[in-house]
Amino acid sequence: xxxxxRGLVRRLLRHRLFVTGVIxxxxxxxxxxxxxxxxxxxxxxxxxxxxxxxPGWPFPLGTDNFGRDLWSRLVYGARLxxxxxxxxxxxxGIAGTVVGLVxxxxxxxxxxxxxAMDALMAFPAILLAIAIAAALGPSAVNAVIALxxxxxxxxxxxxxSTVLVVREMEYVQAxxxxxxxxxxxxxxxxxxxxxxxxxVQLTFIFAYAVxxxxxxxxxxxxPPPPTPTWGNMIAEGxxxxxxxxxxxxxxxxxxxxxxxxxxxxGDGLRDVLDPRLRVQHD
Amino acid sequence: xxxxxxxxxxxxxxxHFPITRGVLRRRQVGAVRAVDGVDxxxxxxxxxxxxxxxxxxxxxxxxxxxxxIEPTAGxxxxxxxxxxxxxxxxxxxxxxxxxxxxxxxxxxxDPRMTVAEILAExxxxxxxxxxxxxxxxxxxxxxxxxxxxxxxxxxxHEFSGGQRQRLGIARALALRPKLIVCxxxxxxxxxxxxxxxxxxxxxxxxxxxxxxxxxxxxxxxxKHVADRVAVMYLGRIVEEAPKRRLYAAPRHPYTQALLxxxxxxxxxxxxxxxxxxxxxxxxxxxxxxxxFHTRCPHAIARCRAETPALRGIAxxxxxxxxxxxx
Numbered sequence: 001x002x003x004x005x006r007g008l009v010r011r012l013l014r015h016r017l018f019v020t021g022v023i024x025x026x027x028x029x030x031x032x033x034x035x036x037x038x039x040x041x042x043x044x045x046x047x048x049x050x051x052x053x054x055p056g057w058p059f060p061l062g063t064d065n066f067g068r069d070l071w072s073r074l075v076y077g078a079r080l081x082x083x084x085x086x087x088x089x090x091x092x093g094i095a096g097t098v099v100g101l102v103x104x105x106x107x108x109x110x111x112x113x114x115x116a117m118d119a120l121m122a123f124p125a126i127l128l129a130i131a132i133a134a135a136l137g138p139s140a141v142n143a144v145i146a147l148x149x150x151x152x153x154x155x156x157x158x159x160x161s162t163v164l165v166v167r168e169m170e171y172v173q174a175x176x177x178x179x180x181x182x183x184x185x186x187x188x189x190x191x192x193x194x195x196x197x198x199x200v201q202l203t204f205i206f207a208y209a210v211x212x213x214x215x216x217x218x219x220x221x222x223p224p225p226p227t228p229t230w231g232n233m234i235a236e237g238x239x240x241x242x243x244x245x246x247x248x249x250x251x252x253x254x255x256x257x258x259x260x261x262x263x264x265x266g267d268g269l270r271d272v273l274d275p276r277l278r279v280q281h282d
Numbered sequence: 283x284x285x286x287x288x289x290x291x292x293x294x295x296x297x298h299f300p301i302t303r304g305v306l307r308r309r310q311v312g313a314v315r316a317v318d319g320v321d322x323x324x325x326x327x328x329x330x331x332x333x334x335x336x337x338x339x340x341x342x343x344x345x346x347x348x349x350x351i352e353p354t355a356g357x358x359x360x361x362x363x364x365x366x367x368x369x370x371x372x373x374x375x376x377x378x379x380x381x382x383x384x385x386x387x388x389x390x391x392d393p394r395m396t397v398a399e400i401l402a403e404x405x406x407x408x409x410x411x412x413x414x415x416x417x418x419x420x421x422x423x424x425x426x427x428x429x430x431x432x433x434x435x436x437x438x439h440e441f442s443g444g445q446r447q448r449l450g451i452a453r454a455l456a457l458r459p460k461l462i463v464c465x466x467x468x469x470x471x472x473x474x475x476x477x478x479x480x481x482x483x484x485x486x487x488x489x490x491x492x493x494x495x496x497x498x499x500x501x502x503x504x505k506h507v508a509d510r511v512a513v514m515y516l517g518r519i520v521e522e523a524p525k526r527r528l529y530a531a532p533r534h535p536y537t538q539a540l541l542x543x544x545x546x547x548x549x550x551x552x553x554x555x556x557x558x559x560x561x562x563x564x565x566x567x568x569x570x571x572x573x574f575h576t577r578c579p580h581a582i583a584r585c586r587a588e589t590p591a592l593r594g595i596a597x598x599x600x601x602x603x604x605x606x607x608x
Contacts, residue, residue, distance in 0.1 A: 181370075192394045
């Protein structure tokens with residue numbers, strides 16, 4: 001859709017908050033993608049003679065309590081934290097879309113599926129994630145599983161509600177009248193027309209997931225130390241908040257900027273893709 | 283309707299939508315009798331207009347013919363073959379023969395598909411031809427409905443309502459059907475465009491021998507397109523007659539009222555008295571006896587007690603009214 005896409009991009013570029021969000025998130029993404037180039041030292045290497053160094057050379061942001069280079073840990077942390085966030089988005093996005101499509105399209109399955117989703121949503125998000133991650137054991141993969149379980153119902157709800165609207169559209173009736181099979185209708189009509197709110201929601205889930213990952217790591221149920229994740233860095237830095245506040249501050253700021261950037265980006269997408277979606281998020 | 287079976291024969295068609303109450307134990311407390319026993323036939327190449335106020339069940343009837351809505355009871359025979367009761371797969375080959383044109387030219391085209399994709403969709407669903415065949419057919423269809431070839435790569439939002447309706451018609455023609463259900467195809471269009479679309483439909487009917495089940499909410503538009511007219515009220519047909527006869531000598535009081543409501547393009551003509559008063563009653567609790575008696579100026583005691591049957595009073599003219607003598 002060349003004409004349509006161009007108009008969309010133009011409206012997005014005029015949306016100042018969206019552009020701000022893209023820049024913020026883009027910066028964080030650049031850290032993660034180019035971590036190998038940006039890092040000045042191995043993130044787990046301890047320079048024991050240079051503990052608690054302030055910003056300067058050869059440690060741009062200083063070092064931590066083990067003499068590890070904070071900048072290098074931050075950029076590799078970006079890779080892991082954003083990677084986990086992205087994996088959560090992919091898994092929860094796919095699982096939630098499948099559940100939402102099926103529940104919304106085949107009304108017979110709606111009650112059982114959505115009540116199961118409600119059951120999952122009855123738990124506070126972060127508590128459930130902690131419980132699952134703790135049960136599975138601390139690792140990056142388990143953090144992804146835990147967070148995906150938490151965010152799948154939210155995705156499913158969004159998708160189901162749009163599917164309920166789209167399935168009643170007359171072009172779906174028309175396809176039925178031609179003798180289209182369910183598969184065809186779901187994949188060619190319902191899914192493409194249900195994507196806009198989903199994409200918006202996924203940017204928010206990305207933000208929550210990065211935040212939640214740092215919480216899991218902070219509580220020790222994420223990827224275990226000395227793996228550099230932002231949560232681990234905050235957890236390790238918290239013991240030295242008085243003496244060396246920068247240890248926890250850098251990763252904290254990184255998490256905050258990522259979440260902020262994604263939220264602005266999502267708001268912008270929502271405004272442009274589907275203005276009717278202006279609702280409060282939890 | 284003698285000799286060969288009609289293209290479409292509908293008999294005793296009913297649709298009752300259940301009204302349920304209760305949270306844990308859903309129980310049915312009633313039913314909306316959207317369509318309550320409808321019979322009609324459509325011959326090949328003929329136009330039967332189904333006319334009535336909104337809520338009378340005409341749209342539901344049209345959708346049941348196409349099995350887009352599952353009938354509660356009754357029979358739909360197409361070219362002699364019973365369609366009700368067929369499962370989805372058995373129904374598919376029949377779907378090629380009967381198509382639908384929708385009222386809303388905005389909602390009936392998928393906004394994320396190009397015109398070429400929209401027109402080729404029915405062909406792809408039925409696996410007709412290869413890519414090149416389909417491209418040729420799309421070009422043919424665009425030409426048939428009077429749209430330039432260059433429009434094939436555009437999206438629906440780039441078209442006006444009238445152009446979209448042309449696309450809807452082109453899509454309905456893609457599989458060369460024999461019957462098209464036209465569900466108020468011009469109600470959503472500007473008056474100036476309505477005539478163009480009506481003319482297009484008539485041209486196509488002549489060229490391809492199409493039969494139309496033409497659903498409309500007033501008798502004005504129908505006057506041009508229909509061969510026969512069936513008037514529906516609250517889920518039942520109250521009168522059916524060849525067009526000329528219906529317009530010249532309507533027998534059912536409801537038809538008379540509808541005809542009186544058709545605007546006459548003559549500023550000096552005396553305004554017809556408002557024959558109909560009140561609202562159409564709820565189909566969830568239709569009045570007993572003749573459904574129309576609550577609004578009928580001639581109602582007698584019998585109308586309140588006894589449902590009038592649809593009886594033939596002359597060749598092809600059927601009326602459901604106790605007061606009409608055979």
